[in-house]
Each structure stands twice: as structure tokens, then as C-alpha cells.
Amino acid sequence: MNDYFERMNEEQMDAVTSTEGMVRVIAGAGSGKTRALTGRFAYLVNEIGILPGNILCVTFTNKAANEMRERIHRLTGDNDTGYINTFHGFCVSVLQEDSHIVSYPKSFLVLDNSDIDVMLQTIYDERGLSLRDMTFSQARDMIEILKLYERPGYYLDMIAMSLDELYKKYEDATTAKDIIFYGYLYQEKKCFGLDYNDLILFTLYIFDQNEEVKLKWQKRLEYIMVDEFQDIDRPQYVLMEKLRGYHNNLFIVGDPDQTIYSWRGANGRYLTDFEKDHDDVKTIMMMKNYRSTPEILAAANSLIDKNKTRIKKDLIASLGSGKKVVCHRGLNQEAEAKWIAEKIKDMIAGGIRPGDITILYRAHYVTRSVEEELLKEKIPYTIYSGVQFFGRAEIKDALSYLRMIAYKDDLSFLRICNKPKRNIGKRRISFLQEYADRHDMSLYESLKMNLEDPLFKGTKAASFVSLIDEYAESADGRQISDLLSSILNESGYEKMLRTEGSQERLDNLAELKQSIYDYETTCGEETDLGHYLSHVALFSNADTAEHAEKIKLMTVHAAKGLEFPYVFLCGMCEGIFPSRKVLTLDAMEEERRLAFVAITRAEKELYLTMSGGRNLDGSPRYPSRFVLDIDQDLIEYTEKPDEGLIREASEYIRRKDSFLAPESSLETFQPGTRVEHKIFGTGEIVDVDMQKKAHIVLFDDMDTPRAISFRAKLVKV
16 A cells, blocks of 8 residues: 555545545646555555445446446455446345335346337337427437436326326327326336346435435445545535535545536536535646646647636646657548548557557548548558447448349348338248249349239239339439439438437448448549449458457547546537537537547547538538637647638638527527517417427417527516
């Protein structure tokens, strides 16, 4: 232990030994907060003599909790590592002891998304709902919003009502929202299931209802430590406040500059305003960074300083000087990706391990051109938290539609003949396969020969055949990008994705269309459909053998908490990073924090890349404001951007910012509220779409409802 503590700096040691009362640690990126947390746990056990079972240490992921348990076990030598868990994992421990208070057995079921979808399918089947009424993803989000915000006392129904009473509420429900919500509560109670929101809210209810049980847990947990405090939401905050009520020993660690999860309820104010909400708070600033070179940290500090709502602080470098941050702008996406691949190839040739190189990006669709170039250069890579671009289901489906137009092959037929649903299921496929085998023909020909068979009455087989034949006849001379856009629309495939609420999959299809357009522009007269399909097969059928060393590709969100020697941050263009979906000033500051997280993942070298050219909608592609936010003396450009381009980009950003609303101005109303619109007049809120940030309003003078953005000022009447 002495050796362990000797390697700590003054601030880390202060955090370890400040054991009593309310302690807040503002821990900058790479400042060794995990070392301080584990060291503090070991100090409490080894030096003070606290029993591990009397310490609660909360982290945000099971992976982080497991790693912390291992570290603490090595430091203390004790198999008992107390309560080192996620919020939800800790609540499971409480409920396993005390669930009888809410009339649940100790063997209750913890539900994940797949369990919830099975329940939703049962409800949809029973009440005649379809995905057009609400996708499963939308239903899960709606249930969460109802539980946390709109109907926070819902669990009283689950606890107090009998199964019959809950079923009656479900049976009497008339709107899709109420049918799904009460049907779900009934299904939960029926199997004694609890989802993640229930775990915390049921625990809070137990503490509110039973002083004896609350006091038992408060006395047991003599010391409470919470990691990543900037990411906690309201119920988690309330839970920590209740648990610390007896011993009053709460130790929190976080970095307000790494608050990147507000979209899932996180509120960085709990960290920044901690001393306003509590008396006698000791604040320790851990700013010494042990991860990155001074050059990388200077760029990170310069970027995040542009945020207005933050605790003013700068990371302090402890490593020796390294290389400047490099920025490259390609003429287009392909040129950007080609530069990245060639640079990585040179780095590997120079002795750098592929496993030390990571490519980060804002969204998965950005990887398409990068993956193509890596495959061309035979550079092995792996994608974390994602599937390789040409391996994604929607990309395979889209290419299968093109292959059906060109070849009408069996593999493509089997993949898309029932996407979207055409009632061509297993039984009918088996019939077609038997017929095709007997008559030595393809499955598509087999279908054409049997359209009049009674087996295919009531299916959409005829319209599918008509669609493919029509496109096969008109394919010559048409642009492939136009062909794909048109067939994905007419087939109903994109409508199916919109109905499912699969925006990321739609973004991937948009990226595929962009890649085809770029291919057509590059190849000129050679761009017939067969030529393109041969070209793309090189990527979709690439060698997938395992390699001992691979470079890593991942989103910035997935990279949080990790570090890499060499980082490429690609797609640094307006509309990509920051995302085009940002609507408010607060959301833009969160995007900047996300860029800060990305930059501070790099240890030795950082490369920022962007592309010129145009987006699919014809708009020019401008450099990201986050590159322009950095003091330009801190960046080494492979080619200095044209002053005219910088002026254009700055003007575009200024115009874009003029449309960003303050978060406080985005007032939301509950369904049933009467509102007035400055142009459409009065109407009633019939629903709220939190994903699209829109009110669904049925105006008095209209027959159908309209989706009105939160940005549009509605006045309650």
C-alpha cells in the first residue's frame, strides 16, 4: 500500500485521505481518478479498518465495476469488496433483501430490452396494434418518459393493485399510449418483473415507506463513493441523498466537461452545484493529466474554453512534449479516408502496433469511406459497438435490391422478398424451392410461374415481381444512385425503417447513396450497375479472418473512459460533428464536450480530419466549428485552409447558431393541453414525440395533426 500511495500526487492523496463528510473531486480527463477511488477504498479498509461490506462504491457500467473490484481485491487481499456496483446493481441487492415490502418475491425478474419487446408483442397482438401505431423503440422510450416524468407515481398501481385490477385498467384503455403503458405494467406484475427504472423507483419507495429498512441501509453504508457524478439523473441523485442520511459521508468524483449523456437524463448540475446544495463541502481539483502530451492538452483546453456554462479549469500536462495536433482536409470523403489509410500504413511500417491506433467518429455511418480504404490497403480493423458498414443489415438489404435488378439471384431473393413484409413466409419459400429444384430455375422464376397458385393469393408477390421487372427493364441508362433511391422508396423499405423508428439505419442508407453518387462521379462512363456491384463486392466480401493486431474504430460515446496512443478523429465537418440534429445552445455545448472527450482520449498523437465537397442535399461541406474553436497556432495543417473557406464556414456557423434556441425556451406540454400557434391558430396537443422533439398538434381548422417542433413557440390557452 505504501508503494501505491507514494505514486500518487498531492491532490490524489488528499482525495484518498479525506474520508469524513461531503467531498467533491473535480477530476479532469486522464487525472487518475480511478487510482484515487480504488486507493481511497483500500485506505478505508487497510489503514482505518472499515469493513468492506460497509462501503458502497457506485460506477456507471458493469465493466467499470468489475475492473474496480479486481483492483481493490489486489490492494486489500480481501474477497469481500463491499458494494461495488452500478446504481441498478445496488438496487437489486436492496430488493433481494426487502422486496417483501412491495409484495414482490426475492426471485423477481430483472427485465432487459428483449424481455420488454416480448411483452410489447403480446400487447400488440392482443389489442390489434401495429408498428405503425408505435415502434417498439418508441414504446420503450414512451414508457420510460411516463415512468420518470409524466406519471411518477405509477409504481403505486403496480404495488397496490391486484393483477385483475391492473388488467381492467389495460382493458379499459382506449389510446395507444394508455393501452401500451397499462398493458406493460400488467405484464410486468404478472411475471414479477422489474425494468431498470423500476429498480431505482421501487427502492426509493421502500425507503420512503419504511423508516426501519431505510435506517438499516443508511447505518450499514458508512462510506459512499460515486464515480462519474456528472452523469447521474434525478432518481439516482435522490437515492444517494437518502443513503448518506445517517453517517453523512458522501464522496463524489466527476468532470463537468465530460457531461455527454443529457439525452438519457443526466444532469451535470448535481456536480457543479453540489456545494450550493450541501454544507461544508470540501472540493479537490485533480487537474494533472498523466495521459496526453502538452500539445494535445493545449488543444483540448482551448476547445472546451469556448463553452460558457462550465467550471473554469485547465488540464495540466505531466508528460514531456510531443507532436503538434495535425489537421488534414481532403477534397471529399474518399480523399479524407485515403489520407487516413495511407498515414496509418506509414505508421505501421514505422513500427507502430496497429492495436495502438484508433479511429473515432461521431456516428457509425461516417465509417463507410474509411472502411473501404482500410480494406483496399489490407489494414486489419475491428469496430467496437458496431458492425462493419457493408455488414450492416440495411446495407446488405439495399445491395440485394440492386442485385435483384441486375441478376435476380437466389441469395438476394431470399434476403429481400419479404422485406418489407409481403406475406412470403417459410411455407411459401419451401414451395418455391421445391418447384425451382424440379424445374431447374431460380427462385424468382419459380415465383413468377406460380403467381396464380392459390398459395400466393392474399400475398404481395405479384407487386414484388412487377417492381423488380419494371426496374430491371429500365435500369440501363439510369444512374445507380437514382435507381437505389427510387426502389427503396417504391418497395416500401425506407417506409418500414421510418415506421420502426430506425434513424441510424436510415442515416446508413443515406451514406450508401452518397458513396454511390461519389463512385459515379469518379468513374464516369464505367458506372453501369454490374460494374458497381462487382466493385462493392470487394468490400462486402472482404477477408474476415482474425488478426492478432487490428486498429480500432468506435464512436466517441463508446470511447468514453478509454485511452489510446494514436487517435484519428474523422468527419470533423459541420452537420457531422457537431451533429445536424442539434437544436439548442445547451445541446451544442454538449457536442463540444463530446469533442473534448474525443481529443482527450489521445496519448501521443492526435489527427483531426475533415472533407470538402458537398453533402447529399447539395449543400457545401464546411470544417467543424470545433476545429475552428481551437487556437489555430496549436494546429499543424497538412495544407492551410483557404481564407475564403474559413470566412464562408464562419458565416454558415453564425447563421446556424441564430436558429439555436436556449434550452429553457423549449417548453413542452402534456397531451390534452390547448395551445395556440401564431399561424395555425388554436389546437390540442394529442401526443409528444421526445425523439423528434416535437408536439403532435391537432389544430381546430385541420382534419389531421401536425408535428410542430419544440422550437416553434406554442402558447397555452
